Amino acid sequence: MAAHRMTPLEVPDEFWSRPDARAALSDRDLGAVFHLLRQQLGASQARIAIAAGLSQPDVSAYMAGHRTVRDIDLLERIAAGLRLPAHARRLLGLASVDQPDRAEPVPPVAPPELTALVAALHPSAAKGGHPSPGHDPHVLYARIAAAKREYRACRYTTVVETMPDLLLAFPSGHDDRDLWALTADAYHLATSVLIKLGASGLAMVAADRSLAAADRSGQPVAALASKRALTHALMSDGHHRAAKQVVMGVLGEAAPGKTSADHLAVRGALVLRGATAAARDEDRTTAFQLLDEAAGMARRAGRDGNRHWTAFGPTNVLQHRVSVAVSLGDAGAAIDHARALRTEGLPLVERRAALWLDIARAYLQWGKHHHAYEAVRAAERVAPEEVRHRASVHTMVRELVARAPWSLRSQSRELAERLGVSP
Structure with a gap:
C-alpha cells in the first residue's frame, strides 16, 4: 500500500x-x-x-x-x-554538523587549580646547579611530549597537574643548549595552557621564561617557537598590534639560506599567528598578506604534519583562513572556507574544537542561531574542557542566549547553565 x-x-x-x-x-x-x-x-x-x-x-x-x-x-x-x-x-559541499545528543549530556568540568603552577613559575622555584642524571634530555623530552599530547587532546586539567613538577625538573645553572631548548619548550606549553584557562597575566610570565631559555639555547627553532608563545600571550591580553609587530619583526630579519623542516613549520605557524593578530587588529591587508605567506610555506612543506608540535601544513593554513574571516566579520567567507575543511581530516582534538567554535562564531555573526548552537555542541562533544574553560566561548554562549529565537531559547539556556556561563 x-x-x-x-x-x-x-x-x-x-x-x-x-x-x-x-x-x-x-x-x-x-x-x-x-x-x-x-x-x-x-x-x-x-x-x-x-x-x-x-x-x-x-x-x-x-x-x-x-x-x-x-x-x-x-x-x-x-x-x-x-x-x-x-x-x-x-x-553536497556542506560541513558535517553533528546533531546534539540530549540523552547523554556532557557533564560539567571543574576549573583546574593553578596554585602549584603559579608557585612553579615564581623565580624562587628555579633550581640552581648543573644537570644531574635525573635531567636526562631524553627523559625530559618524553615528559614534555606526554604533556603536549594531553594538551592537544584538550585535557587541560591533566596538563596543569603535570606542569609544576615538569617545570621544576629543569635546572638553571648550566650551559647545555639542548636542555635550555627543552626548557623553552616546557614554558611554551605552560603559556599555552594558561591562555586556555584565561590566565593571561601568568601566560605572559611563562612566555617571558620561554624567551629567556630559548635565547640561552642559541637555537633558531627554539627562538621562533618562543616568539610564537609570546604572540599568543600578547593576543590573549588584547595586545593584537604588539603581537603583529613581533611577527613582522621576525619576517623583517634575514631568514637562513637553508632551513630545516622544523624551522619551516615553526616559522609558518608563527606567521599564521601574526595573520590572526592582524585580523583582530582590523588590519585586513596584513592579515591576507600573512595568510598568503604562510600558504607559500605550506606548499614548501608539501603536506600536513606536526613538526615541532605545530600541526603546520595546507590544512592548518585553511583553518586559519576561517579564523581570520571570523575576526574580520566575514561570516560567509568563514563558512565557505570551513566547508572546504573536513573535521575528520584534523587529527588534533584541539584543532577540531577550534574549527567548530569558529564556525559557531561565524553563524552567530550571520544570525543563524540554530547552526551556531549546533556548532558549539559539536565542539563540546569533541573537547569539553575547551568549551568549559574558554572565556571567549562563554562570551559567545552569552550572546547566543541573549539573541536566540524562542525555538532555541531553552536549549541555549541549558547549554549556558551547563558551562557555568553567568547571565
Whole structure:
C-alpha cells in the first residue's frame, strides 16, 4: 500500500551511498536527487516537499529542471530535512554538523587549580646547579611530549597537574643548549595552557621564561617557537598590534639560506599567528598578506604534519583562513572556507574544537542561531574542557542566549547553565 502523503519520509543511509545518488549530490542536482527518491523509495512529490521544507510546486520545478539550488542556506535546510548523513553532506559541499545528543549530556568540568603552577613559575622555584642524571634530555623530552599530547587532546586539567613538577625538573645553572631548548619548550606549553584557562597575566610570565631559555639555547627553532608563545600571550591580553609587530619583526630579519623542516613549520605557524593578530587588529591587508605567506610555506612543506608540535601544513593554513574571516566579520567567507575543511581530516582534538567554535562564531555573526548552537555542541562533544574553560566561548554562549529565537531559547539556556556561563 502506498504511504499516506503526510507519512514522514525515511531515507535509509545506504540510499546516499548509491553511485547515482552520490553523482547527483556532487553536481548539486537536487532535481535528480528528488527523482531518485521517487523511483527508489516511491516517495511522492508531496512527501519529498514536506521532508525538504519546500512546497510541492517547488519540488516539481526542480524535478523538471526548471529550477536549481545554489543558495547555501536553502541547501542546508534541504539537507537537514532529508537527514543527510555526513558523507552525503560532504558531497553536497556542506560541513558535517553533528546533531546534539540530549540523552547523554556532557557533564560539567571543574576549573583546574593553578596554585602549584603559579608557585612553579615564581623565580624562587628555579633550581640552581648543573644537570644531574635525573635531567636526562631524553627523559625530559618524553615528559614534555606526554604533556603536549594531553594538551592537544584538550585535557587541560591533566596538563596543569603535570606542569609544576615538569617545570621544576629543569635546572638553571648550566650551559647545555639542548636542555635550555627543552626548557623553552616546557614554558611554551605552560603559556599555552594558561591562555586556555584565561590566565593571561601568568601566560605572559611563562612566555617571558620561554624567551629567556630559548635565547640561552642559541637555537633558531627554539627562538621562533618562543616568539610564537609570546604572540599568543600578547593576543590573549588584547595586545593584537604588539603581537603583529613581533611577527613582522621576525619576517623583517634575514631568514637562513637553508632551513630545516622544523624551522619551516615553526616559522609558518608563527606567521599564521601574526595573520590572526592582524585580523583582530582590523588590519585586513596584513592579515591576507600573512595568510598568503604562510600558504607559500605550506606548499614548501608539501603536506600536513606536526613538526615541532605545530600541526603546520595546507590544512592548518585553511583553518586559519576561517579564523581570520571570523575576526574580520566575514561570516560567509568563514563558512565557505570551513566547508572546504573536513573535521575528520584534523587529527588534533584541539584543532577540531577550534574549527567548530569558529564556525559557531561565524553563524552567530550571520544570525543563524540554530547552526551556531549546533556548532558549539559539536565542539563540546569533541573537547569539553575547551568549551568549559574558554572565556571567549562563554562570551559567545552569552550572546547566543541573549539573541536566540524562542525555538532555541531553552536549549541555549541549558547549554549556558551547563558551562557555568553567568547571565
